[in-house]
Every structure is written in C-alpha cells, then in structure tokens.
Amino acid sequence: MVVESGTIDKIYCAFILGSTAVSMGTEVHMYFTFWGLQMLQKGEMEKARLPVEYQHMEESFWKKLEEMKYPTPYELLKSMKGSGLLHIYACTPTMEMFGVKKENLIPEVDKLVGAATFLDIAADADVSLFI
Amino acid sequence: MVVESGTIDKIYCAFILGSTAVSMGTEVHMYFTFWGLQMLQKGEMEKARLPVEYQHMEESFWKKLEEMKYPTPYELLKSMKGSGLLHIYACTPTMEMFGVKKENLIPEVDKLVGAATFLDIAADADVSLFI
Amino acid sequence: MVVESGTIDKIYCAFILGSTAVSMGTEVHMYFTFWGLQMLQKGEMEKARLPVEYQHMEESFWKKLEEMKYPTPYELLKSMKGSGLLHIYACTPTMEMFGVKKENLIPEVDKLVGAATFLDIAADADVSLFI
Numbered sequence: 543m544v545v546e547s548g549t550i551d552k553i554y555c556a557f558i559l560g561s562t563a564v565s566m567g568t569e570v571h572m573y574f575t576f577w578g579l580q581m582l583q584k585g586e587m588e589k590a591r592l593p594v595e596y597q598h599m600e601e602s603f604w605k606k607l608e609e610m611k612y613p614t615p616y617e618l619l620k621s622m623k624g625s626g627l628l629h630i631y632a633c634t635p636t637m638e639m640f641g642v643k644k645e646n647l648i649p650e651v652d653k654l655v656g657a658a659t660f661l662d663i664a665a666d667a668d669v670s671l672f673i
Numbered sequence: 674m675v676v677e678s679g680t681i682d683k684i685y686c687a688f689i690l691g692s693t694a695v696s697m698g699t700e701v702h703m704y705f706t707f708w709g710l711q712m713l714q715k716g717e718m719e720k721a722r723l724p725v726e727y728q729h730m731e732e733s734f735w736k737k738l739e740e741m742k743y744p745t746p747y748e749l750l751k752s753m754k755g756s757g758l759l760h761i762y763a764c765t766p767t768m769e770m771f772g773v774k775k776e777n778l779i780p781e782v783d784k785l786v787g788a789a790t791f792l793d794i795a796a797d798a799d800v801s802l803f804i
Numbered sequence: 805m806v807v808e809s810g811t812i813d814k815i816y817c818a819f820i821l822g823s824t825a826v827s828m829g830t831e832v833h834m835y836f837t838f839w840g841l842q843m844l845q846k847g848e849m850e851k852a853r854l855p856v857e858y859q860h861m862e863e864s865f866w867k868k869l870e871e872m873k874y875p876t877p878y879e880l881l882k883s884m885k886g887s888g889l890l891h892i893y894a895c896t897p898t899m900e901m902f903g904v905k906k907e908n909l910i911p912e913v914d915k916l917v918g919a920a921t922f923l924d925i926a927a928d929a930d931v932s933l934f935i
Contacts, residue, residue, distance in 0.1 A: 544817075544933070546813070546814065546817055546935075548857075549857070551677070551707045551708070552677070554707075555675075555677055555706060555707060555803075558766060558788055559788050559791075559792065561788075562787065562788035562789050562792060563792055565789075566789060566792065568792075575817060576813045576816075576817060577813070577857075577858070593857065594725055594856055594857055595679075595680070595708075595724065595725055596708070603770070603771075606770055606771070606772065607770065610769065610770070612770070635820060638872065639865070639868055639869065639872070639874070640865075640868070641868065656824065657820055657821050657824035658824050658827075658828060660821075661821065661824060661825055661828065661830075661931065664930070664931040665930040665931055667931075668795070668796040669792065669795040669796055669798075669801050670801065670931050670932065670933065671675070671801065671802075671803040671933075672803060672817075672933040672934060672935050673677075673803050682808070682838045682839070683808070685838075686806075686808055686837060686838060686934075689897060689919055690919050690922075690923065693918065693919035693920050693923055694923055696920075697920060697923065699923070725856055726810075726811070726839075726855065726856055727839070734901070734902075737901055737902070737903065738901065741900065741901070743901070799926070799927040800923065800926040800927055800929075800932050801932065802806070802932065802933075802934040803934060804808075804934050
C-alpha cells in the first residue's frame with residue numbers, strides 16, 4: 543500500500559484497510575510518500591484535515607468521531623504495529639525533497655527506503671493500492 | 674475497486690472502467706467508502722462536481738458531455754447493474770461516521786459490508802484499484 | 805498504472821515509480837486519463853502545480869527541487885522512454901470529453917486507446933495502481 547495523501551479521509555481509509563488486514567492475519571506493508579510521509583513526522587498526524595472540498599463538514603465529522611469514541615489514526619497505527627504484522631516505510635526521495643529529518647519521524651517507522659523496495663514488495667502482494 | 678472519491682472525474686473513471694470490464698464479461702466489485710459512499714445516497718450522484726483545482730472548467734465540461742449525449746454516472750451504474758456482473762458494496766464504518774441511513778441509499782446497492790469483505794474479494798481479483 | 809491526476813506531486817509519484825521499475829528492467833504501461841491526459845499536451849506538464857491544500861509550500865518545493873537539480877517530470881518521462889520499456893497510452897474518451905487533439909500531444913505517446921486496452925494489460929500486470 544502506497545500512502546501518498548495526507549488528508550484525514552485517506553489516512554483513515556489506509557489505516558482501516560490496514561487494521562482489517564492485520565486482524566485477518568495478513569502482513570501489511572505501508573510505503574509513505576509525499577503528504578503521507580509528512581504524516582509520519584511527530585505531531586503531524588494529529589493535524590490532518592478533510593480535503594478543501596469538504597471543509598464545511600469538518601466540524602460535524604470530528605464531533606461524530608468523538609461521539610463514536612473512534613480511535614485516532616495514530617492509535618490505529620500503534621495498534622497495527624502491536625500485531626507485528628505492519629511494516630512502515632518512509633520514502634527517502636520525499637524526505638530529501640521536503641527536508642524531513644530522520645529524528646523527527648515517529649518511532650514506529652521501520653525503514654527508510656526508495657521506490658525499488660516498494661515495487662519488490664508490491665510485486666509479491668495479493669493487493670496493492672495507491673491511496 | 675474501492676471508490677473513495679466523490680468528484681465527478683473520479684466517479685466517471687470508476688464507472689467507465691467498470692462499464693468496460695462488464696462489457697468484456699468480467700465481474701466487477703465496487704466498494705464505496707467516504708465521499709464515494711455519499712454518492713450512493715439518492716440524488717447525490719447528480720450533484721458531483723469537478724475538484725476545486727478545475728472549477729474553471731466546470732461549465733465547458735458539462736456542456737461538452739451534453740453535446741456528446743454522454744450517459745450520466747447513474748445511467749452508467751444502472752447499465753452495469755443490468756448486466757448482472759456488478760456488485761455494489763456500501764462501507765458500514767463510513768455510514769456510521771457520516772450518519773448515512775440504509776433507506777437513503779439507491780436501490781442498486783447489494784450489501785452493506787466492512788473492509789474485511791473488500792479485502793477478501795480484492796485478494797482474488799485480477800486488478801484492484803483505489804479511486 | 806492509471807495516471808488520472810494532474811498535480812505535480814502525483815505526476816512525480818507516477819514517474820518516480822515508473823523510472824524505478826524501468827531501472828529494474830520491468831515493462832511499464834501508463835494509461836493517462838482526465839487531468840493526467842491534460843499533462844500529455846505539449847507544454848502542459850511544465851505547468852503542473854501542487855494541490856490547493858499545499859499551495860503555501862509551492863515556492864519552497866520548487867526551490868528545493870532546483871537545489872537538488874532534480875529532473876523535471878518531462879525529463880523523467882523521456883529518460884524512461886529511452887529505455888524502450890515504457891508504453892504511454894492516451895485515453896480516447898477523455899480526449900473527446902476535453903476536445904484534446906492528437907497533434908497537440910507530446911511525441912512520446914505510443915497509442916490512443918480506450919479503457920479495454922488498459923484492463924487487458926492490467927489483468928496481466930504484477931502491480932496495478934490508480935494515481
């Protein structure tokens with residue numbers, strides 16, 4: 543799974559699909575690039591918002607999640623990580639393009655890699671998605 | 674195929690790919706989530722618009738489609754459905770997050786399911802796309 | 805690979821994944837539709853910008869790429885094309901919808917085709933992505 547987007551809807555999609563796969567006993571490989579990579583910086587995932595087209599739904603969206611006591615994206619990520627089945631890759635070309643430093647990434651990141659690693663893994667995967 | 678987006682360009686992409694697959698005799702499974710799920714509510718698909726980046730092309734886009742007598746997304750969906758090869762799934766977590774009620778969905782929806790059902794189907798599919 | 809998007813982040817993602825695949829000796833098939841198809845018109849790829857959500861990062865993004873002497877998208881495309889492993893398809897329904905003429909496309913385009921050709925190729929591919 544490539545996570546390119548950094549809006550909260552796509553992050554939730556990626557993490558809900560990932561959590562579900564993990565709960566089914568499947569290995570999940572997430573390769574974070576561009577805006578997705580930004581989300582791996584400490585404190586950034588909490589700032590993710592809806593896309594501009596849907597800003598008017600922002601308030602009711604968060605209120606509803608709170609009512610449902612829905613886990614935050616970072617809670618979902620840590621829970622997946624706890625299973626031992628989630629592998630998190632940070633895209634090195636993106637890190638260079640945006641000046642992202644390794645020490646600012648959340649500790650759950652497994653490896654800093656380029657696109658070749660992703661393609662190798664995707665070629666063997668049952669399902670590959672670009673989110 | 675996961676349909677996450679609710680802008681008209683992505684809806685057309687998903688439905689044109691779907692229609693083509695159906696015309697080739699292929700089974701098509703569409704899992705609607707987030708903004709895609711919103712489109713399954715009665716009357717919502719007709720309101721889909723271009724992404725904000727392309728608002729200036731909105732008027733000429735619709736005019737061109739009219740000139741071409743291009744089918745609307747809902748017409749494409751009903752035509753695919755008529756083939757018996759299209760399966761439409763509505764994402765239950767999204768329905769809860771956005772307070773979408775079953776009775777407001779278009780009658781073409783086959784099942785209300787979670788992500789596990791999608792992953793099971795995707796694992797056996799020839800092509801899986803996240804749109 | 806379907807390239808539907810026309811923002812610079814997605815174009816770079818598609819082309820970096822493509823370049824990497826080509827450098828690994830893999831055949832790459834790119835099917836350009838909607839905003840991606842617009843990018844195949846002469847002079848359009850150079851005008852690609854970040855999505856509206858990230859406009860505030862536009863200036864520093866381009867400055868950084870210049871400092872890194874990073875190849876432009878068109879340079880990446882020509883370099884992939886030079887390998888003989890890249891196949892570029894322009895989506896004919898999109899060309900009709902947007903009134904795009906064949907003679908305005910860059911010369912690297914191999915074929916003008918519909919969605920059926922893409923699905924045939926995707927069904928045999930190791931990895932299929934919708935970008």
